[in-house]
Amino acid sequence: MENDYKVYWKKNVRLLIILLSIWFTVSFILGIVFSKELDEITFFGFKLGFWISQQGAIIVYIAIIAVYVKQMQKLDRAFNISDEAEEVNDH
Numbered sequence: 001m002e003n004d005y006k007v008y009w010k011k012n013v014r015l016l017i018i019l020l021s022i023w024f025t026v027s028f029i030l031g032i033v034f035s036k037e038l039d040e041i042t043f044f045g046f047k048l049g050f051w052i053s054q055q056g057a058i059i060v061y062i063a064i065i066a067v068y069v070k071q072m073q074k075l076d077r078a079f080n081i082s083d084e085a086e087e088v089n090d091h
Contacts, residue, residue: 004079007079008075008079008081011075012072012075015068015071015072015075016068019064019067019068022060022064023060023061023064026052026056026057026060027057030049030052030056031049031052031053031057032053034049035049035050035052035053036049037049038052
């Protein structure tokens with residue numbers, strides 16, 4: 001059973017590292033470091049660097065949250081972990 005928890009947390013941390021890497025890339029690398037280079041490209045009439053900083057990053061953040069929720073639900077089912085069962089036992 002302890003081994004299952006280690007595998008569960010290892011997969012959870014791996015997912016977090018992947019999603020936080022995407023967040024860092026969009027926020028810092030594209031939104032700040034390469035913003036001027038990306039501004040040479042237009043996207044929907046806006047400079048791409050500006051668009052990523054103002055709109056694209058928000059879309060990516062929402063997608064990251066959705067992916068995290070979906071993947072954690074899948075992982076919880078695979079390891080038979082449920083928040084609902086804990087709530088029932090608390091009452």
